[in-house]
Amino acid sequence: MKYLNYKLSNEPLKIIEDATLLKNERCIVDALEGSLALPILIDEKVQGYVFHGTGKLVVDSIIETTKGAVGKPTIKDLKHPFMMLGGAEEIKDNLGNADTSDLQNVGYERADAFIEHAEELCGRLLKEKHCHVDFNGKDSRLFAFLNEEDKLDILISKNDKLVYKSEKKVYISKGNKSVLQRPGEIIVSRKGKTVIIANNGILIEK
Amino acid sequence: MSEELKDEMKKLKEELANMKEQLSELSEMSDRLRKKPRLFHIDMGEKIHDYVGDIMEGVAEGISGELERSVFIGPHGVRVSRGRREEDVVKTDPAKAASAMSALGNEYRLRILGELMYGGRYISELQDKLSEITASTLSSHLDVLEKAGLVAQEKVRGRYLITIPGRMAYKMAKKIAKFIEKELEPE
Numbered sequence: 001m002k003y004l005n006y007k008l009s010n011e012p013l014k015i016i017e018d019a020t021l022l023k024n025e026r027c028i029v030d031a032l033e034g035s036l037a038l039p040i041l042i043d044e045k046v047q048g049y050v051f052h053g054t055g056k057l058v059v060d061s062i063i064e065t066t067k068g069a070v071g072k073p074t075i076k077d078l079k080h081p082f083m084m085l086g087g088a089e090e091i092k093d094n095l096g097n098a099d100t101s102d103l104q105n106v107g108y109e110r111a112d113a114f115i116e117h118a119e120e121l122c123g124r125l126l127k128e129k130h131c132h133v134d135f136n137g138k139d140s141r142l143f144a145f146l147n148e149e150d151k152l153d154i155l156i157s158k159n160d161k162l163v164y165k166s167e168k169k170v171y172i173s174k175g176n177k178s179v180l181q182r183p184g185e186i187i188v189s190r191k192g193k194t195v196i197i198a199n200n201g202i203l204i205e206k
Numbered sequence: 207m208s209e210e211l212k213d214e215m216k217k218l219k220e221e222l223a224n225m226k227e228q229l230s231e232l233s234e235m236s237d238r239l240r241k242k243p244r245l246f247h248i249d250m251g252e253k254i255h256d257y258v259g260d261i262m263e264g265v266a267e268g269i270s271g272e273l274e275r276s277v278f279i280g281p282h283g284v285r286v287s288r289g290r291r292e293e294d295v296v297k298t299d300p301a302k303a304a305s306a307m308s309a310l311g312n313e314y315r316l317r318i319l320g321e322l323m324y325g326g327r328y329i330s331e332l333q334d335k336l337s338e339i340t341a342s343t344l345s346s347h348l349d350v351l352e353k354a355g356l357v358a359q360e361k362v363r364g365r366y367l368i369t370i371p372g373r374m375a376y377k378m379a380k381k382i383a384k385f386i387e388k389e390l391e392p393e
Contacts, residue, residue: 028362060360064326068370073361 006126008050008118009039012111014098015053019091021084022141026162026173027059027155029143031078031091036098036106038118040083046092048085048142050118053106054078057145059155059164061171063178063187065194067203070187071171071180074164080146081121087141121146309354310379314339315347319356319376322368332366 015035022029031037035053039046055078062071100110108114125144143155153166164171170181180187184199196203309315314336321327321335333344348366351357356372359365368376 024362026362058361060362062358062360062367064367065370068373069326069358069367070370072358075361 005042006047006122007041007044008115008122009041009046010111010115011039012098012103012114013037013039013049013095014102015051015094016096017094019094021055021087021091022143022155022157024139024157024160024162025060027057027157027164029055029057029078029084029141029155031055034102034105036102036108036114037095038115039088040085040122046088048083048088049091050081050083050121051078052081052114052117055082057155059162059171061164061169061180063180063189063194065187065189065196066192067194070185070196071169071182074166074169074171076145078145080148081117082143082145083118083121083125085142087139124152306354306375309350309356310375312347312350314343315351316376316379318344318347318351318366319368319372322357322366323373323376326360326365326367328363328365 013036015031015033015037018033019031020028021031031051032054035051035055037049037051040048040050042048057074057076057078059074061074062069098111103109103111103114106114108117121144140158141156145153145155147153147167149167151167154163155165156163160173160175162171162173168183170179172179176192177190178187179189186197188195188197194203310319317336318332321332329341329344329348332348333341336344339347348357348359351372352359356369356375358367358369360367
C-alpha cells in the first residue's frame, strides 16, 4: 500500500543519547547523539522518524556455504538523511527538543529546511512506492537511507527476516535461507545447499 | 694439407651425403602426395586458407577445452563453468600472487584457517585452540587473513568465517607441502 495520508511534525527533535534503532543477529542501525529527528505521523500517531546527523549501519551480508563464506559485511556511516518506520515507541526516551543550534550543527539554518528535506525523502518512499509496515509488530522496521548517488537504500526487518537493498547488492535472509546478489553474481543458500550463478559459470552444491 | 683441414673436409663430405639422402626422401614423399587423388580444391589464396584453418583449430580446441574444464560432476555437486581459468592464472600479477601467498606463510595463520574449515568461530574459540599465542598476536594474524580475503568477519556477531578463496588457499598450501615433503624423501 502507499501511505498517502502521512504527516510530518513541525517540531524537529534531536537524539539526546545514542539510540539503537534496530539490532538483531544480522544488522545494527544506530543514530548518534546530536542527530535531528522529525516524527512521521500516520493515522495521527507517531509511527516513525526522519533522521539526519550521524549514524551507523552494519549488515552482515555474508552467506555461509560449504565451499566457504561469500560476501562482505556492509558498514556505512549514515551522514545523509534516512527514515525509519516502526519502533517509534522504543526510542522516545532518547529524544529531546531541538533548537536552532542543533539544526545548525547538522547544516540547517531553520527548521523549515530540515522539514522540507524530510518531506522530500518521505514522499519518495511513501508516495511513490508500495510498502507495508506492521506497526503493531515489535520487531518490524523499514528504513530508507539516502545514499551518495541520491538514491534510496532500503532495509526491512521483521523477526528473523531481513531484506537489504543498495545500489550494489541485495541481501535477503530468513532463518537458514539467504540470497545475495552482487555485481556479476547471485548466491542462493538454503539449509546448507548452495547455488551460485556467476558470470563465469554456475555452481550447484548438494 | 694439414691433418686438421683433412678432418674438416671429411665432415663436410659426410654432411653433404646426409643432405642428399634427405632430399631424395623428400622428393619421394612429394611424388606420393601428388599421386593421391584429391576430392576438391578451392583456391582461396594462402591467407584465407590459413585463416579458416586457424578458426577451425581454435573452435576444436575451444570445444575440447570447454568439455574438459567446464563441467565437473563430483560428490559435492555439479559445476558448470564457462570461465577461462588457465588464462586467468597466467594473467595474475606476480606481485599480487606473492602478496596473497605471504598471508599463508605463517604456521599460526594456517592453523587458524584449518580451524575455520570446520565452521565459523568466535575469537575466544580460536584463542582456546591457539593458546600458545597472545590475544593481540591472534588478532593481528586474523587481520592479515581478512585483508588477504581469506577470512571474513561478521561485524554484528563477531564470528570469523573462512571464505571460498580461503578454503582453496588452505587446501592448496597443504597439497604443496605434501608434494614437497614427498619430493624431499630420500630414494
